[in-house]
Amino acid sequence: MRDFISSRTHRIPPSGIRRFFDIVQEMDDVISLGVGEPDFDTPWVACEAGIASVEQGQTSYTSNRGLPELRIETSRYLAKRFGVHYHPDKEILITTGASEALDIAIRAITDPGDEILIAEPSYVSYSPGVTLSDGIPVPVPCLMEDEFRLTPEALMEKITPKSKAIICNFPNNPSGAVMSREDYRGIADVICDHDLLLISDEIYTEMTYDGEMTSAVQADGMQERTILVNGFSKAYAMTGWRVAYLCAPKELCDATLKIHQYVMLSAPTMSQYAAIGALKNADWNREEMVTEYQMRRNLFVRGLNRIGLKCHLPRGAFYAFPSIQEFGISDVEFAERLLKEQHVAVVPGSVFGASGEGHLRCAYAVSRDDLREAVQRIEAFIATL
Amino acid sequence: MDAKDWLLLRILEEDSTQEVSEVADLTDLSEAEVQDRVCSLEDEKIIRGYCASIDWEKAGEGVAAATVNLKVTPERDVGYDRVAERIARFPQVRSLRLITGEYDFELRVTGRNIQDITRFVSEQVAPMEQIRETSTILVMKTYKENGRVLYDRKEAERLPFSF
Numbered sequence: 001m002r003d004f005i006s007s008r009t010h011r012i013p014p015s016g017i018r019r020f021f022d023i024v025q026e027m028d029d030v031i032s033l034g035v036g037e038p039d040f041d042t043p044w045v046a047c048e049a050g051i052a053s054v055e056q057g058q059t060s061y062t063s064n065r066g067l068p069e070l071r072i073e074t075s076r077y078l079a080k081r082f083g084v085h086y087h088p089d090k091e092i093l094i095t096t097g098a099s100e101a102l103d104i105a106i107r108a109i110t111d112p113g114d115e116i117l118i119a120e121p122s123y124v125s126y127s128p129g130v131t132l133s134d135g136i137p138v139p140v141p142c143l144m145e146d147e148f149r150l151t152p153e154a155l156m157e158k159i160t161p162k163s164k165a166i167i168c169n170f171p172n173n174p175s176g177a178v179m180s181r182e183d184y185r186g187i188a189d190v191i192c193d194h195d196l197l198l199i200s201d202e203i204y205t206e207m208t209y210d211g212e213m214t215s216a217v218q219a220d221g222m223q224e225r226t227i228l229v230n231g232f233s234k235a236y237a238m239t240g241w242r243v244a245y246l247c248a249p250k251e252l253c254d255a256t257l258k259i260h261q262y263v264m265l266s267a268p269t270m271s272q273y274a275a276i277g278a279l280k281n282a283d284w285n286r287e288e289m290v291t292e293y294q295m296r297r298n299l300f301v302r303g304l305n306r307i308g309l310k311c312h313l314p315r316g317a318f319y320a321f322p323s324i325q326e327f328g329i330s331d332v333e334f335a336e337r338l339l340k341e342q343h344v345a346v347v348p349g350s351v352f353g354a355s356g357e358g359h360l361r362c363a364y365a366v367s368r369d370d371l372r373e374a375v376q377r378i379e380a381f382i383a384t385l
Numbered sequence: 386m387d388a389k390d391w392l393l394l395r396i397l398e399e400d401s402t403q404e405v406s407e408v409a410d411l412t413d414l415s416e417a418e419v420q421d422r423v424c425s426l427e428d429e430k431i432i433r434g435y436c437a438s439i440d441w442e443k444a445g446e447g448v449a450a451a452t453v454n455l456k457v458t459p460e461r462d463v464g465y466d467r468v469a470e471r472i473a474r475f476p477q478v479r480s481l482r483l484i485t486g487e488y489d490f491e492l493r494v495t496g497r498n499i500q501d502i503t504r505f506v507s508e509q510v511a512p513m514e515q516i517r518e519t520s521t522i523l524v525m526k527t528y529k530e531n532g533r534v535l536y537d538r539k540e541a542e543r544l545p546f547s548f
Contacts, residue, residue, distance in 0.1 A: 017546050024545045034546040041541065124548045173548070291395065298413040345545055368411070 012128040016351035020339060027343055031374045033362040034345040036173060038237035038318070040292075042274070043285035046236055049277025050270045058269055064261040066094020066245070067272045073279040074245050078230075081205075082215040084223060090250045093257055094243065094275075096267045098203045101229040101246040101256075102167075103129055104263070105199050108255040109165055109227075110135035117158055119150045119168035121175055121321075121349060121356030123201065126167045140166070141355035144323060147312050148177035152186045159194050166191065168216070169201035171208055174352045174361035175321040176297075176314020181214050188219035197252075198226040203244070204317040206235035206286060209294045211315065217247075224249050227256070234317075235286055236278040241271035293318050296364045296371055303375035304362075307382060318365045321349065325358040327385050335360060341384070342377040386431075389414060393422055394431070399532075401435040438531045447497045449523070450479075453506055454488035456518035465489065468515045477505050488520065499523060 017034070024030055041047075053059075065071065071088035078084050086092050095101040102125060110116060110133035118126045120139040127137040140158045142148045150168055166187075170179040179187075191198055200216040208214070217223040231244025244267075246256055278286075297314065304311045304322050311322035324334045331348035338344050349359030364371055392412050396403065409416045426432045441448040455472075459465050465483055472492065473481050480493040492510075496502040503521065511519050527535055 017548075021546055030545060032543075032545040035543055036547045037543065039543065291392070295392065295396070295411040299407075299410040302410050302413070347546065347548075351548075368407075372407075 008132055008134065012131050016124070017347055020335070020345065020347075023336070023339055024345055027339075030339070030343045030345055031366070031370050031377065032345040033364065033366060033374055034347050035363050035365060036319075037239040037365065038234060038289065039365045039367070040237040040289050042238050042241070043236060043278060043282040045281040045285070046232075046238065046274045046278035049281075050241070050274030053270050053273035058273060060269065062094075062266045062269050062272060064257060064266055065089070065092070066267055067269075067276065070094055070272050070276050070279075071245075073276055074247075077279055078215075078247065081213065082218055084215065084217050086247045087250075091247055091253050093246045093248075093253055093260060094267045094272060095231075095246055095260065096244075096264050097233065097242040098201060098229050098231040098244040099125060100260070100264055100267075101231070101244050102126065102199065102201060104256045104259040105227045105229065105246060105248075106130055106135070106167075107133050107259055108252065109197055109199075111164075113162065114164040115160060115162040117155065117163060117166040117196075118353070119155075119166065119172075120353030121148070121172070121359075122167070122353055123169055123173050124351065126169075126201075127353075130167075135164075136162070138163070139353050139355065141353075142172075142175070142177065143355065144312065144359075147315075148172060148175035148321070149179055149183050150187055152190045155187055155190050159190070159196070163194065163196060165197040165199060167199040167201065169203070170214075170216075171202075171204040171314075171316025172319075173204065173317055174319050174347070174349060174356060174359075176317045176319045178208055178211070178315040179214060179216070180211065181218060184214060184216050184219040184222070188216070188222045191225065192221045196225070198222065199229065200226055201229045203229065203231055203234050205230060207290055207293055207318055208316045209290075209297065210313075227252055232275045232278055236275075236282055237289060238271075238274065238278065241268065241274055243267050243271040243275045293364065296366075296368060299368060300362070300364045300371045300375065303372070304378070307375060307379040309378065309382070318363055320362045320364060321356075321359050322362065323359055327382070329385070331356075331358055331360060338378065338381050342381045344374050344377045344381070390422060390426065393419065394426065397423070397432065397435075438533055440527075440530075440535045442527065442535070448495060449497065449499050449502050450493065450495045450527070451502045451506075451524060452522045453492040453494050453510065454484075454520040454522070455490040455492065455510070455516055456487075457489040458515045458517055459489075460515065468513065471513065472510065475505070475509060477502075477509075488518075 071092045075086050075088045106129040112134035114135045115138045116130040116135045117138045117140050130137040142150050217226050228247040232238040301311050309322040335348040347361040349356030405416045409419045477494050482491045484491045
């Protein structure tokens with residue numbers, strides 16, 4: 001029989017943490033800092049809104065773009081948070097999670113051979129997404145000495161005549177890096193000068209701890225050349241509801257809508273109602289969660305530095321990204337041995353691209369007790385190196 | 386009061402038994418700074434005290450509780466304050482609030498049993514000259530108190546790894 005799997009699919013790598021999963025299955029007292037999702041329950045006001053919609057029989061498709069009320073509330077939220085304006089009927093599309101938004105954004109803009117720059121370390125789906133569109137992913141390294149922010153110089157270095165777009169994600173998974181308004185202005189100049197498009201994954205934007213919450217589209221000239229992706233999974237602890245949104249100028253939004261209507265039709269209806277509930281009534285819950293993450297960050301990063309694991313203070317998201325370079329073993333080996341010997345699960349930084357090598361992604365979306373215990377176990381592990 | 390004080394209060398309100406070193410880690414302050422700030426907050430009477438949150442039903446001790454709403458005639462010059470202070474002196478009154486709506490005061494009253502409470506309301510509170518009407522609502526079961534649920538809840542399961 002011939003190989004039915006496409007060359008494109010063959011080209012995308014398997015999950016970098018599959019074997020860690022297998023090891024974890026055998027253990028029962030693992031502290032997992034490997035989880036990229038909130039440990040809070042969805043705010044009950046959002047759940048109620050979702051449940052009520054089911055009770056009322058709102059279980060059919062919605063319009064392809066998503067419920068008008070959700071688009072209006074999303075538009076209001078963005079105006080209030082960032083002072084940016086998106087037309088609810090023309091420039092906002094409700095998607096099945098930010099993952100779908102990213103997928104259709106990449107597909108809508110990528111021709112075979114286009115180079116799509118990716119600020120690394122980065123979330124794991126960007127590069128395969130580009131490959132599946134026959135584009136060429138080009139990593140742009142963000143360095144520890146820049147607190148993992150994207151600099152204009154690093155970006156310039158990777159731009160070629162084939163460059164079409166850049167994908168970035170701040171606050172960043174896995175590094176916790178945040179871009180200030182000034183940082184965004186710096187890269188905006190480069191993006192505009194080279195007539196590039198930006199796909200900005202801002203899913204962690206509410207988790208900004210020291211200083212102002214920012215969006216790439218606040219920089220002059222950027223809203224017209226940005227596909228902004230955000231959603232409810234992180235800010236409102238709604239990962240399982242699979243609901244997010246994409247905002248872009250009409251022409252780009254229509255292009256993504258064309259793909260969305262064929263592949264997804266519409267985002268889950270009850271989830272859209274729950275998202276309306278979240279936007280309207282869960283500000284308080286969101287702020288409570290963010291305060292808790294901030295305390296955990298302080299606790300955990302201090303703990304890591306105390307035991308000699310060098311870690312910059314991550315200003316956003318819920319990840320610490322300590323360096324383990326001084327221990328003379330790879331991040332993969334460190335993570336694997338840490339899991340086997342001390343039952344602490346973390347994700348090796350290299351999973352998130354070459355510029356993540358020598359680091360560990362530790363999600364502090366777990367209880368304070370677990371964080372304290374994890375620090376102790378990591379300390380015990382380091383002592384054996 | 387600044388953002389760090391606010392965070393400190395949040396932490397202490399949730400669990401005031403934590404070690405100073407732990408509170409220092411959570412707030413990103415030094416231990417000395419935490420102690421200074423807590424002292425100031427106590428001096429300013431922003432922190433009024435520290436207590437445990439107890440599930441008395443589970444402790445098996447006889448305990449009854451009620452919400453008692455009162456209609457009160459306010460007095461010239463002092464309004465509700467004087468009668469409020471009189472009512473607050475009773476140790477049975479665990480909380481006392483001036484409220485909007487049909488009633489003026491909302492009391493949280495506890496006793497060893499229902500008779501304790503009814504006797505207290507009818508013999509101590511109701512006869513006070515400023516009290517025009519009382520309404521006693523007995524607690525049948527407490528599900529949540531001071532922000533904590535008093536029943537066991539199954540933790541949701543998460544994947545051990547995700548990106």
